[in-house]
Amino acid sequence: xxxxxxxxxxxxxxxxxxxxxxxxxxxxxxxxxxxxxxxxxxxxxxxxxxxxxxxxxxxxxxxxxxxxxxxxxxxxxxxxxxxxxxxxxxxxxxxxxxxxxxxxxxxxxxxxxxxxxxxxxxxxxxxxxxxxxxxxxxxxxxxxxxxxxxxxxxxxxxxxxxxxxxxxxxxxxxxxxxxxxxxxxxxxxxxxxxxxxxxxxxxxxxxxxxxxxxxxxxxxxxxxxxxxxxxxxxxxxxxxxxxxxxxxxxxxxxxxxxxxxxxxxxxxxxxxxxxxxxxxxxxxxxxxxxxxxxxxxxxxxxxxxx
Amino acid sequence: xxxxxxxxxxxxxxxxxxxxxxxxxxxxxxxxxxxxxxxxxxxxxxxxxxxxxxxxxxxxxxxxxxxxxxxxxxxxxxxxxxxxxxxxxxxxxxxxxxxxxxxxxxxxxxxxxxxxxxxxxxxxxxxxxxxxxxxxxxxxxxxxxxxxxxxxxxxxxxxxxxxxxxxxxxxxxxxxxxxxxxxxxxxxxxxxxxxxxxxxxxxxxxxxxxxxxxxxxxxxxxxxxxxxxxxxxxxxxxxxxxxxxxxxxxxxxxxxxxxxxxxxxxxxxxxxxxxxxxxxxxxxxxxxxxxxxxxxxxxxxxxxxxxxxxxxxxxxxxxxxxxxxxxxxxxxxxxxxxxxxxxxxxxxxxxxxxxxxxxxxxxxxxxxxxxxxxxxxxxxxxxxxxxxxxxxxxxxxxxxxxxxxxxxxxxxxxxxxxxxxxxxxxxxxxxxxxxxxxxxxxxxxxxxxxxxxxxxxxxxxxxxxxxxxxxxxxxxxxxxxxxxxxxxxxxxxxxxxxxxxxxxxxxxxxx
Numbered sequence: 001x002x003x004x005x006x007x008x009x010x011x012x013x014x015x016x017x018x019x020x021x022x023x024x025x026x027x028x029x030x031x032x033x034x035x036x037x038x039x040x041x042x043x044x045x046x047x048x049x050x051x052x053x054x055x056x057x058x059x060x061x062x063x064x065x066x067x068x069x070x071x072x073x074x075x076x077x078x079x080x081x082x083x084x085x086x087x088x089x090x091x092x093x094x095x096x097x098x099x100x101x102x103x104x105x106x107x108x109x110x111x112x113x114x115x116x117x118x119x120x121x122x123x124x125x126x127x128x129x130x131x132x133x134x135x136x137x138x139x140x141x142x143x144x145x146x147x148x149x150x151x152x153x154x155x156x157x158x159x160x161x162x163x164x165x166x167x168x169x170x171x172x173x174x175x176x177x178x179x180x181x182x183x184x185x186x187x188x189x190x191x192x193x194x195x196x197x198x199x200x201x202x203x204x205x206x207x208x209x210x211x212x213x214x215x216x217x218x219x220x221x222x223x224x225x226x227x228x229x230x231x232x233x234x235x236x237x238x239x240x241x242x243x244x245x246x247x248x249x250x251x252x253x254x255x256x257x258x259x260x261x262x263x264x265x266x267x268x269x270x271x272x273x274x275x276x277x278x279x280x281x282x283x284x285x286x287x288x289x290x291x292x293x294x295x296x297x298x299x300x301x302x303x304x305x306x
Numbered sequence: 307x308x309x310x311x312x313x314x315x316x317x318x319x320x321x322x323x324x325x326x327x328x329x330x331x332x333x334x335x336x337x338x339x340x341x342x343x344x345x346x347x348x349x350x351x352x353x354x355x356x357x358x359x360x361x362x363x364x365x366x367x368x369x370x371x372x373x374x375x376x377x378x379x380x381x382x383x384x385x386x387x388x389x390x391x392x393x394x395x396x397x398x399x400x401x402x403x404x405x406x407x408x409x410x411x412x413x414x415x416x417x418x419x420x421x422x423x424x425x426x427x428x429x430x431x432x433x434x435x436x437x438x439x440x441x442x443x444x445x446x447x448x449x450x451x452x453x454x455x456x457x458x459x460x461x462x463x464x465x466x467x468x469x470x471x472x473x474x475x476x477x478x479x480x481x482x483x484x485x486x487x488x489x490x491x492x493x494x495x496x497x498x499x500x501x502x503x504x505x506x507x508x509x510x511x512x513x514x515x516x517x518x519x520x521x522x523x524x525x526x527x528x529x530x531x532x533x534x535x536x537x538x539x540x541x542x543x544x545x546x547x548x549x550x551x552x553x554x555x556x557x558x559x560x561x562x563x564x565x566x567x568x569x570x571x572x573x574x575x576x577x578x579x580x581x582x583x584x585x586x587x588x589x590x591x592x593x594x595x596x597x598x599x600x601x602x603x604x605x606x607x608x609x610x611x612x613x614x615x616x617x618x619x620x621x622x623x624x625x626x627x628x629x630x631x632x633x634x635x636x637x638x639x640x641x642x643x644x645x646x647x648x649x650x651x652x653x654x655x656x657x658x659x660x661x662x663x664x665x666x667x668x669x670x671x672x673x674x675x676x677x678x679x680x681x682x683x684x685x686x687x688x689x690x691x692x693x694x695x696x697x698x699x700x701x702x703x704x705x706x707x708x709x710x711x712x713x714x715x716x717x718x719x720x721x722x723x724x725x726x727x728x729x730x731x732x733x734x735x736x737x738x739x740x741x742x743x744x745x746x747x748x749x750x751x752x753x754x755x756x757x758x759x760x761x762x763x764x765x766x767x768x769x770x771x772x773x774x775x776x777x778x779x780x781x782x783x784x785x786x787x788x789x790x791x792x793x794x795x796x797x798x799x800x801x802x803x804x805x806x807x808x809x810x811x812x813x814x815x816x817x
Contacts, residue, residue, distance in 0.1 A: 032689020033697055040352030042716065042726065044432040045736045054427035082344050083500065084484065093500065149532050157539045164537045165528060166502070254528045256502045264342060264501070269689050 001297060004305035008290050012283070019282045020072065023275050024065055034081055034269040055081050068275065077276040082268045087276045090261060095280075097167050098250075098257035101180060102242040104173045109181030110188055110235060117192020117231075122219065124197065132189060139186025148179040148252035165254035176253040180246055184238045191234045195227040202226070228299045236292035240285040333521040333816050335798060338534045338543040342501040342527040347484035348467040349421045349428045354716065357466035358809040359525045362506040363404065364469035364489035367395055367414065368460055372802040372810040374570065374621055374718040376464055380409065380490060390455030390760045395463075397446045401513045403472035404494040411442040416473040418450070430467045455758040457765060461623070461717040466808060492518035492812070501527055519800070519815040535793075538562065544798045544816075549662075550608040553791050563796055566610055566789045570619045570805040571714045572723070573611075575655070575670060575783040578707050580743035583651055590780040592641035594631035596677045597670065603786055606666050611786040617724065617776045619787040621805045624720035624769040628777040630784065638677045650678020656694070657710035659685040667710055681708060698734045701743050709741045712788075714806050720769045725753050728776055742781035749775050 035052035036043070043051075052058045056067070071078055077087035120132035155175060156164040166172045199205065200223060208218045243258075250259035258277065265273035297303050339359070345351040348360045361369075367381040384395045401409040418440040421428050436456050441449045452459065462468065475488035487495045490513065493506035507522040526543065528534045535552050537543040539559060548556060548564070557564045577584035577593065584590055599613045612620075616628030642650060655671060657663045667683045674681050686694065698704045715723035725732060730745040732738035749772055756768040777784070792803040800813030 030689060031693035032687075033692055036692045036696055037688060039429060041713075041739060042352055042433070042722075043429070044738065046435070047429060047432045050424055050427045050431055051429060084345065084481075085500075090500075149536070152533070152536045157536050160540060164540050164542050165526070165533060251530050252533055254502075254526075254530065254533055256500075260342075260501060260529070267688055 001294065001305050005290065005294065008293070012286055015286060016279060016282060020069065020275070020279060021065075023278045024068060027269070027271055027274050028061060030269065032269045034271060037268050038081055068272075072275075072279070078272040080265075080273050081270045082264060082273070087272045090273060091258070091276060091280065094257050094261050097255060098243065098259070101167075101173065101176055101249075101255065101257060102239065104177035105181035105184060105242060106235075106239055108177065109185035112181075113185040113188025114192050114231070116185070116189040118196060118219065118224070120189065120193045121196035121200065129193075133193070136186040136189040139182045139189075142182065143248075144179050144183060144246070145248045145252050147182055148175070148249055151175045151179060152252070167256055176249055176255055179252070180242065180249045184242070187234065187238060188231070192227065192231050195230045196223060199223050199227045225299060229296060232292055232295050232299065236288045240288040243284045243288070244281045333519075334524060335520050335522070335545070335801075335814060335816060336524045336526060336543045337801070338526045338528045338537050338546040340527075340531075340534065340547055341529060343498070343504060343525075345484040346487045346495070346498060346504070347428075347471075348469045349417075349430045350484055351467075352429055354714075354807045358807075359504060360469060360487065361466060361491065361809070361811070362493040362523060362525070363487050363491040363495050363509075364471065365491050366463060366466070366468040366470060367397070368464035368468075369466075370464055370718060370804065370806075370808075370810070372567075372804055374805045376460060376718075380470060381463075384460060386459075386760050388760075390457055390758055391452050393450045393452075393459055394443065395448050395450070397448065398513070399446055401490050402511055403474070403488055403490055404509055404511075405472050405474055405488050406511075407472055407474045409470065409490050410445045411448040412445075413470055413473050414448045415440045415442050416476065417470050420476065433462065433465065433467060436462075455760075457757050457760045458717060458719045458721045461719040465717055493523060496522070503527065517812070519813070523811070523814070538793050538795070541795070544795045545792065545801050547790070547792045547803055550606075550610045550788075550791060553608065553610065553793075556793055561796055563794045564791065565794065565803075566791045567803065568612075568619075568621045568805055569714075569788050569790045569807070570621045570718065570723075571712050571788050571807065572614055572617070572619045573666070573710070573712045573785045573788060574614070574617075575785060576706075576709045576711065576742040577781060577783070578704060578709075578741070578743050579745075579779075579781050580701055580704070581707065583645065583647060583653075584707065586645045587780065588641040588645040589647065590783075591631070592638040592645070592677065593674065593679070594780055594783050595634045595638035595641070596679070597673045597783055597785065598633040599630070599785060600633070602666070602669055602673075605669055606662065607786065607788055610789040610791050612789075614784040614787050616773050616784065617728070617782065618715075618720055618769075618773055619723070619805075621718075621787075622715050622720055622723050623718055624766055625723075626766075626770040626773045628773050631780075635676055642677055642679075647678070650680065652680045652682070653707045654705070655681035655683050655708040655710065656686060656691075656706060657683070658691065659687045663710065670708075670710060695741055696734050696739075701733060704734070704743065706741050711739070711741070713739065716806050716808075718806065720765075720772075721753070721757060724769075724772060724776070728781065729753055744776075744779070744781035746775060746779060 035055060035057055036048050039048045039051050079086055080090050116132040120129040123129045152164055155161045162171055162175050205218060205222055208222050247259040247263050250257045262277050339355055341355050343356050344353055345356055346360055348357050348364055365379045369377055369379040371377050380398050382396045382398055384393055386393050403409060418437055420426055421430055421434045422437050424431060436452050438451045438453045443449050469489060472488040476483055479486045492509055492512050494509045496505040496507050498504040503524050503526045505524050508518055531549045534546045535548060538546050553564050556562055577590050579585055603611045613630050615630055616626060618625040620627060655667055657667045664685055671681045671683055695706055713727060726738040727740055728744050728749060730750050732740040733743055752768050752772040756765050759765055790803040797817045800815045801811040804810050
């Protein structure tokens with residue numbers, strides 16, 4: 001398993017390199033001239049040229065690419081074109097906020113989703129199932145900006161239980177975590193339910209029941225463990241998405257995280273920030289997937305890594 | 307991402323709401339503003355908001371009051387030479403920067419030498435590139451010599467970017483000055499926590515006795531309109547600009563004052579006068595007659611706008627209130643028929659991709675369809691607009707036909723309301739915004755002549771003629787001037803959203 005993990009980690013390098021090439025050339029293909037965007041409406045052609053020089057955009061593209069890759073290898077992603085601060089500083093300041101919020105949202109939504117999913121599966125086509133799935137469908141279809149604003153207007157403006165914006169204390173995390181986790185909880189519930197229903201049809205469940213194992217043990221020991229594989233896969237995917245920073249939730253709650261950074265960067269065609277963020281997202285996804293793969297082995301010891 | 311409606315935030319009456327927590331004890335004011343800051347170096351940013359919050363710690367020689375009238379700030383008086391080439395400015399004495407160094411003529415010179423040196427690559431380079439040299443006459447007198455006469459020079463010095471930064475700090479921080487501002491203003495810089503807030507506190511050695519009247523201001527960047535509204539309703543902020551559609555709702559709240567004031571933002575639809583069918587004056591006039599501006603004000607701006615009376619909004623200096631093209635469909639159809647388009651024509655309508663822009667463009671499309679003009683709408687994000695409008699290299703290649711946009715003359719003076727939009731020299735790709743590809747040598751001459759004269763009476767006359775020419779030639783469909791709408795809690799006074807979207811908070815006070 002250790003060798004497998006190492007091999008996968010080494011495999012990261014070519015993947016990230018390919019991603020870097022794609023990102024670099026794709027964002028340069030986007031319409032929109034960062035120098036002119038940075039210069040603003042009132043700027044003259046002269047200003048734009050000065051800014052172009054200042055940002056290093058006057059150099060030929062291959063040279064810019066070389067500078068980007070050689071810098072990236074040394075962990076230097078350059079300076080943000082928008083704020084002129086090092087990209088690493090920009091990301092380092094925001095990443096913890098997104099990470100914490102992701103954990104806060106995932107922790108409640110996974111537990112909640114699993115519970116609802118299991119209960120729905122056990123009581124298939126009965127009231128708990130209908131209730132659970134109605135909740136799940138609402139969770140998926142209710143847009144998160146609307147949910148965020150609704151929660152804010154009820155609990156911050158109306159009841160004054162929680163602050164509207166900010167990210168300093170645990171109380172600040174509650175509303176954004178609920179908003180962000182709602183969709184995940186819903187997806188998890190539906191996934192758990194269908195995985196469970198599949199598993200409950202299997203022979204070994206019938207065997208377990210027929211040899212007199214208590215129903216709760218059947219569900220938890222035989223059912224849950226086998227249903228976990230698809231559920232963990234989904235969990236990993238969701239986790240990876242949330243780590244990218246939710247643009248919508250971060251905007252509504254003015255959360256100082258990665259999503260807003262990306263939004264600002266794309267608006268201003270802030271190439272260095274976009275590049276670094278996309279690379280980071282890819283890295284996160286690959287790592288999360290690796291962890292998920294390793295979890296498979298723990299859940300199901302018959303899985304072998306080669 | 308824009309959110310479709312404000313109705314999600316039900317306005318609940320907050321009779322029970324007490325005053326702001328913590329505000330009373332230390333007199334800290336939290337102001338929620340609509341964007342994140344890019345730089346706190348006023349010479350290296352073009353965002354109105356950056357420059358507005360920079361007024362906490364920076365001051366210029368001149369400035370604008372809340373109604374955009376010129377006033378002396380660090381200057382005591384000035385004198386312009388007859389030829390309009392040199393300006394001698396007398397400075398206030400006994401003013402100190404926050405780092406304890408003296409404000410004097412040498413400091414002024416250091417700042418203008420910095421921005422006029424292209425090697426510093428500052429974003430405001432061209433705004434000040436007309437300065438040939440800045441000289442120290444004596445400690446309290448400084449003389450500017452211009453390359454060409456420029457009668458709006460004092461307005462230029464009043465522009466919020468023309469701040470006086472401590473030369474000692476400039477030497478100390480170099481290119482990092484945007485992160486460590488040191489000025490002469492009422493507040494000194496405490497911290498800038500990106501992207502959350504920027505905090506300033508009362509400067510103990512502020513030269514204007516008795517000011518500022520609050521201990522600290524926290525400038526919170528909150529991009530989402532609905533979130534800012536929620537903050538002020540929850541008592542977490544005391545000041546915020548609000549979108550038009552939320553103003554009525556907030557008026558119901560007894561703790562809040564909703565304030566609207568005239569703005570200098572003019573909204574227009576430019577027509578590419580170099581291309582058919584807009585090269586025909588009758589077509590351009592027809593389109594001006596075809597739009598019901600009254601209805602537009604009601605539908606898009608919830609009443610917080612006035613019909614534009616010519617190219618220059620009334621609050622701008624030397625605005626002439628030329629008149630309007632009344633809403634007259636019969637006349638519009640007749641003019642189109644005379645021009646050879648009795649059944650109208652098909653064309654493109656471009657604009658930004660925010661929700662107000664989308665609504666306005668849909669409205670214009672519907673209005674134009676009444677005279678048979680079928681406009682295809684394209685909502686463009688900022689990068690696309692730059693590419694398709696400003697970076698067009700040859701006029702023949704311009705894809706723009708109708709373009710919906712707004713302009714705010716940040717110097718508060720007619721020159722900046724006209725030249726960037728109508729002068730031949732402002733046609734892309736030279737920068738600036740003449741997307742009508744309008745070129746009239748007579749107008750160009752008048753604009754130059756106005757800059758060369760320093761006599762107010764003569765300038766008024768020249769600018770009136772210029773505005774009449776533009777109104778007659780109709781390179782735009784002249785639409786509306788929007789107001790500035792903002793909300794304050796009732797215990798806060800002395801902070802204003804200015805006509806140009808900047809802020810004035812010289813007198814900010816908590817009651």
